[in-house]
Amino acid sequence: MGADGKLCLLDESSVLLNLAMPDQILLDCFDLAYNLLLVDMKSDNYKKEILREFNSYWFASAKLYMYSAIEEKNYGYSEMPMFISGNIRVLASSLPEEKYLAYNYLKAIDDDKAFSANCNVISLRKNSKPIVLKELYKWSEVRKYILDNVSGSVKRAFQRFLNQTISGGMKYIVLSLPSEHGNILFGFRVNFRNKRREKIEKITNVKVEQVYIYRIDRKYMLQRSGMEEDISKKQILLLGCGSVGGYIANNLCQLGIGSIDLLDNDLFSKENVHRHFLGFDSLMCKSSHKAVLLKERLEQMYPYTDIDSLDYEDRSVEKFILKKDRLANYDIIISALGEPTLNLEINRILYEEKISTPFICGFNEPYGIGGHAVAVNIDQHSCLRCLYTDLMSDDLVPFRASLVEEGQHFKKNISGCSSAFVPYSCLDSQQTAILVARLAIEILKGEVEHNKIHSWIGKSDALVNAGFIPSAFYQFRKTNKSEGEVAIMTAKHCPICHKK
Amino acid sequence: MINLQKEFIEFHDKIKLDNENQILRDKRDILLQKLKENISKDAAVYTTFNQGSYAMGTGVKPEEEDYDIDVGIRFDINCEDYEDPIVPKKWVRDALDGHTKSVKIRRSCVTVTYQKGNEPIYHIDFAIYANNNDDGNMYIAKGKEFSDDSNKFWELSDPLGLIEKIDSKFTEDEDRYQLKRIIRYMKKWKMHNSNFTGNGAPTGIALTVLAYDYFVVSKEYDPYKLKYVYNDFEALRSFVLAIKNSFKLQHNSETGTFYYNIESYLPVEPKNNLFEKMTESQLNILYQEVESMLGKLDEVATKTKKCDACEILVKIFGKDFPITVDKSMVGTSESA
Numbered sequence A: 001m002g003a004d005g006k007l008c009l010l011d012e013s014s015v016l017l018n019l020a021m022p023d024q025i026l027l028d029c030f031d032l033a034y035n036l037l038l039v040d041m042k043s044d045n046y047k048k049e050i051l052r053e054f055n056s057y058w059f060a061s062a063k064l065y066m067y068s069a070i071e072e073k074n075y076g077y078s079e080m081p082m083f084i085s086g087n088i089r090v091l092a093s094s095l096p097e098e099k100y101l102a103y104n105y106l107k108a109i110d111d112d113k114a115f116s117a118n119c120n121v122i123s124l125r126k127n128s129k130p131i132v133l134k135e136l137y138k139w140s141e142v143r144k145y146i147l148d149n150v151s152g153s154v155k156r157a158f159q160r161f162l163n164q165t166i167s168g169g170m171k172y173i174v175l176s177l178p179s180e181h182g183n184i185l186f187g188f189r190v191n192f193r194n195k196r197r198e199k200i201e202k203i204t205n206v207k208v209e210q211v212y213i214y215r216i217d218r219k220y221m222l223q224r225s226g227m228e229e230d231i232s233k234k235q236i237l238l239l240g241c242g243s244v245g246g247y248i249a250n251n252l253c254q255l256g257i258g259s260i261d262l263l264d265n266d267l268f269s270k271e272n273v274h275r276h277f278l279g280f281d282s283l284m285c286k287s288s289h290k291a292v293l294l295k296e297r298l299e300q301m302y303p304y305t306d307i308d309s310l311d312y313e314d315r316s317v318e319k320f321i322l323k324k325d326r327l328a329n330y331d332i333i334i335s336a337l338g339e340p341t342l343n344l345e346i347n348r349i350l351y352e353e354k355i356s357t358p359f360i361c362g363f364n365e366p367y368g369i370g371g372h373a374v375a376v377n378i379d380q381h382s383c384l385r386c387l388y389t390d391l392m393s394d395d396l397v398p399f400r401a402s403l404v405e406e407g408q409h410f411k412k413n414i415s416g417c418s419s420a421f422v423p424y425s426c427l428d429s430q431q432t433a434i435l436v437a438r439l440a441i442e443i444l445k446g447e448v449e450h451n452k453i454h455s456w457i458g459k460s461d462a463l464v465n466a467g468f469i470p471s472a473f474y475q476f477r478k479t480n481k482s483e484g485e486v487a488i489m490t491a492k493h494c495p496i497c498h499k500k
Numbered sequence B: 001m002i003n004l005q006k007e008f009i010e011f012h013d014k015i016k017l018d019n020e021n022q023i024l025r026d027k028r029d030i031l032l033q034k035l036k037e038n039i040s041k042d043a044a045v046y047t048t049f050n051q052g053s054y055a056m057g058t059g060v061k062p063e064e065e066d067y068d069i070d071v072g073i074r075f076d077i078n079c080e081d082y083e084d085p086i087v088p089k090k091w092v093r094d095a096l097d098g099h100t101k102s103v104k105i106r107r108s109c110v111t112v113t114y115q116k117g118n119e120p121i122y123h124i125d126f127a128i129y130a131n132n133n134d135d136g137n138m139y140i141a142k143g144k145e146f147s148d149d150s151n152k153f154w155e156l157s158d159p160l161g162l163i164e165k166i167d168s169k170f171t172e173d174e175d176r177y178q179l180k181r182i183i184r185y186m187k188k189w190k191m192h193n194s195n196f197t198g199n200g201a202p203t204g205i206a207l208t209v210l211a212y213d214y215f216v217v218s219k220e221y222d223p224y225k226l227k228y229v230y231n232d233f234e235a236l237r238s239f240v241l242a243i244k245n246s247f248k249l250q251h252n253s254e255t256g257t258f259y260y261n262i263e264s265y266l267p268v269e270p271k272n273n274l275f276e277k278m279t280e281s282q283l284n285i286l287y288q289e290v291e292s293m294l295g296k297l298d299e300v301a302t303k304t305k306k307c308d309a310c311e312i313l314v315k316i317f318g319k320d321f322p323i324t325v326d327k328s329m330v331g332t333s334e335s336a
């Protein structure tokens, strides 16, 4: 059913049409329409289909709309305040939340014309049929539909409402109709135009209007992100809000992660603009801490994510990781620090303190040659230090799965140490951030059983042209087209996980 | 356990003497040219070839700068026709005589000692062979000019056989290189060890054959470097242990004493025991020195600091073994 109430035979995005055969397309459409008309109106399939399409029909006939952020549950018969400002109507669990949503996300104008109204939220019985679709409803029809489709206690509560006497007024009724795919919300605005006080049930001078409900509740919004609800309760610690970290934070919020703590003591500067999720406008903000700016930006974008920029002891990662309960409280720890020294220290603390929080490190390699997301602390057979441990001894060596030959220096230094940087582009960081976010979600869903490295393998041209050498491992993975994951091999002499 | 491979390779680069060495090559070529120009008209036709450690790639620079090269001269003669093996030796001696201060016929070769100005001393040993014999084998001319007849003879010999054996022991080049490095380490140990006096030191060829028999490659596959990584320290340690274990305590019924004996036979002609010339007390010293080396290597394995490990290795091999310290920093290509 399209928005205009017409039946839709085909979804353009799900079929490939042979435009060279317009006549046949027409004939095939007739066939589809014919088959549609043959559907048995009493069959379960038909009922399900109607239920599934109900919202579209409602949308077609409704002239009013409202936003609902109330969570999906059985409300029985409830009366809730609703916030109204102009034609922005918001229903949420409380008036302050409604106002917050209205002003921050729904373009409501903050003026003295805003007010709150009473809204009846009524949950219908399971297996209730949707209301028969009509252009116009009479109050008696709506009343009867509700009374016929609610349980005894709800019926009594609704009856008490009907027994109230009023002299005119506006009531909103939101009905919640259970279906296979969650509850369907549809509403009415009932305008009682009686001058004399009368029982609500008896009023006849009533204008009933259909209200279409835009759902902005978390569950509904996240359905399209492909994410399960429980991801939203997860707590993530993200260390490093630089180029990779910024994109990771955005990915995770967009995916519907519930809570992210950001830790970074770095300041956002104009040099960062073309490598960072934040843009030039962030330079105008009050704070210049990357973590704070990122929090502000992401909260604007994703109302349901709880983002915190940690300000523990000068935002120092070194100090923050010292207390083990702090690390243990998270469902996952992600490092986008690009500093292996700190990553290994976190690895050591997690291992030695027996903290079971999974740990992901994401970083780029120079000149677009690739990037990695390394997940450890998922099993105990290997650890991050294994990837930095010599084959024959416990000597510390550079990242063994590196895509560049060891012993090369990549830091470019244009004007002093503070502006030194490693050449890579924002696309590299985005690609790495995607790997990290995917891995994080896989881990949170419990789909990852072993420590592993996810890598993306880029081109070596820029690196080689700059006079550097890719590693044998790069050549191998490039020629074997082995992008993707490799297991982390245990280092026999690893001083962390193979301590004698 | 620390990784000493870099140090061992650095050490090896310092001590090795191989056929890349241009000076030695030049000296040899000059002498061969002289030989060609001056050899008597009576002499038989000959061909030359490199032999010895120089040719095998197991040569070690001498401590006293006394370099030597072994060159084989194959005369197209049948040893049956030359009852006196000194005759072909004289062809060579006479052709080169006067070229340097000293050209001498020695038991197994003709030795030319070469010294010019402040340059180091070189000596080139020409081993003389009869190469056209009824049995198809090669024979080496043994004996000095004025030895009595019982010390002058032709001895069955296969100078290139050992080189071939060593070179074909492993199909992987890198494995063979480790074998040759280990032989060089052992030669250097012998050279540096002052407890070996006179003929008390094992010969280079004896150490080579021990390695041929007992050496086991020590390497590990690095799945990220996609190649084998070699561990010379472990290879050396297990080799020295194997040598120690091949000694047998024996009783000399004449003197009533016990001694440690080791036997190792040349895998090619003349297939002799390469330790046969050592006395019982020399063998005892050899055993003690092997044991002491093993003790030091075991101690190295317990060290956690590079400099401590290196110091022990310097005791074994001398100052050519580098002393390095652990680095507190490694480079990284990571950024975020």
Ligand SMILES: [Zn+2]
Pocket: A382, A383, A384, A385, A386, A387, A491, A494, A495, A496, A497, A498
């Ligand atoms: Zn480990």
